[in-house]
Amino acid sequence: GAGVSQSPSNKVTEKGKDVELRCDPISGHTALYWYRQSLGQGLEFLIYFQGNSAPDKSGLPSDRFSAERTGGSVSTLTIQRTQQEDSAVYLCASSLRGGSSYNEQFFGPGTRLTVL
Amino acid sequence: LAKTTQPISMDSYEGQEVNITCSHNNIATNDYITWYQQFPSQGPRFIIQGYKTKVTNEVASLFIPADRKSSTLSLPRVSLSDTAVYYCLVAPWGNAGNNRKLIWGLGTSLAVNP
Numbered sequence: 001g002a003g004v005s006q007s008p009s010n011k012v013t014e015k016g017k018d019v020e021l022r023c024d025p026i027s028g029h030t031a032l033y034w035y036r037q038s039l040g041q042g043l044e045f046l047i048y049f050q051g052n053s054a055p056d057k058s059g060l061p062s063d064r065f066s067a068e069r070t071g072g073s074v075s076t077l078t079i080q081r082t083q084q085e086d087s088a089v090y091l092c093a094s095s096l097r098g099g100s101s102y103n104e105q106f107f108g109p110g111t112r113l114t115v116l
Numbered sequence: 117l118a119k120t121t122q123p124i125s126m127d128s129y130e131g132q133e134v135n136i137t138c139s140h141n142n143i144a145t146n147d148y149i150t151w152y153q154q155f156p157s158q159g160p161r162f163i164i165q166g167y168k169t170k171v172t173n174e175v176a177s178l179f180i181p182a183d184r185k186s187s188t189l190s191l192p193r194v195s196l197s198d199t200a201v202y203y204c205l206v207a208p209w210g211n212a213g214n215n216r217k218l219i220w221g222l223g224t225s226l227a228v229n230p
Contacts, residue, residue, distance in 0.1 A: 004159075033218070042203065043160070043220040091159050104150075107159025 002026070004108035006092050012114045013082055021077040021111045025094030032075050033105060034067055035091040043091065049075060082115045089113070120204045120221040127227050134191045136224050138204030141185050149180060149187045152203045154223070160203060164189070191226075199228045 005024045013019050025032050034046040045059045049069045060066070064082075069075040079086055089112050093105040121139040128134045140149070148167050152160035164171055166178040166187070177190040191198060201223040 035220075042222040045218045045220070048218075093159065104162040104165070105152075105160075107161065109157075110159055 004092055004094055004106050006090075006108040006111050008111060009109065010112045010114075012116065014116050015084060016081050018078065018080045019082055019113065021079075021090050021092075021113070023075045023077070023092030023094075023108060025073060025075070025092070026106055027073075029094035029096055029106070030072065031095045032069060033093040033095075034075070034077050035093065036061075036088045037091060037110070038088045046077070046090075079113075082113075084115045087113055087115045119219055120206055122202075122204055122221050122224045124222065125225040125227070127229065128194055129229050130195055131193050134194050134198070134226060134228075136189045136191075136202055136204075136226070137186055138189070138221070139186045140204070140206045143184050143206055144208065146208045147184075147206045148208070149178070149184075150205045150207065151176070151178065151187075151189045152205060154201045154203065163202075194226075194228045196228050196230065199226060201225050 004026055007022045011019055030051055032049040035043040036046055037043050047054050047057055047059055047067050051072050052069050054067065064080045067075060067077045077090060089110040091107055091110045093107045095105045119142065126136060148165055150165040151163045153163050154160040164173055164176045164178045166180055168180050168184060171178045179188045179190065189202060203220055203223040205218060205220055207218050
């Protein structure tokens with residue numbers, strides 16, 4: 001079975017442009033997480049979806065960041081008016097259940113975003 | 117929310133046992149402790165999870181004392197391929213409602229030398 005996939009694997013953009021990052025979770029996984037990891041740093045939690053709902057958006061760094069999930073599957077993380085400090089690897093993870101239990105998270109390979 | 121503290125880096129040699137300790141003084145009653153391994157340019161990978169005492173699987177053991185304020189990941193007979201960053205994550209189990217904000221530490225960078 002396929003694991004978590006993310007696209008693009010690399011994205012180079014100019015400051016001020018908008019970008020969309022995509023995550024395809026493992027089929028049947030209801031929970032989906034987005035993280036950001038800067039060079040040499042740990043994981044910074046961004047947002048969590050249970051189904052299509054994101055109960056807690058407080059991890060998003062600013063109002064330039066938004067995320068949605070449709071059909072309980074694919075999720076898109078959008079960054080508007082990108083800034084150089086947005087440069088990082090964006091990781092997506094899914095798990096079989098969330099909310100009522102904490103299950104193992106399966107991570108995708110990440111999208112490396114570079115803002116020039 | 118519990119926060120974790122781990123050594124920034126550790127060095128070891130092939131064939132040795134490696135123990136990485138994570139401190140989580142403010143762990144809550146419904147928190148579980150999970151360890152992940154991350155290789156360069158990859159997402160983290162689950163290693164082991166536990167609540168108390170000792171858990172063992174085919175790759176590692178996890179020791180959790182009675183007060184649960186720390187935990188120790190034990191890797192037996194490490195090899196060069198165990199060189200990676202190891203993260204300790206404390207997160208709630210059970211019906212945590214909508215609070216799924218997960219706080220990851222900086223991890224421990226383990227270097228296994230020949």
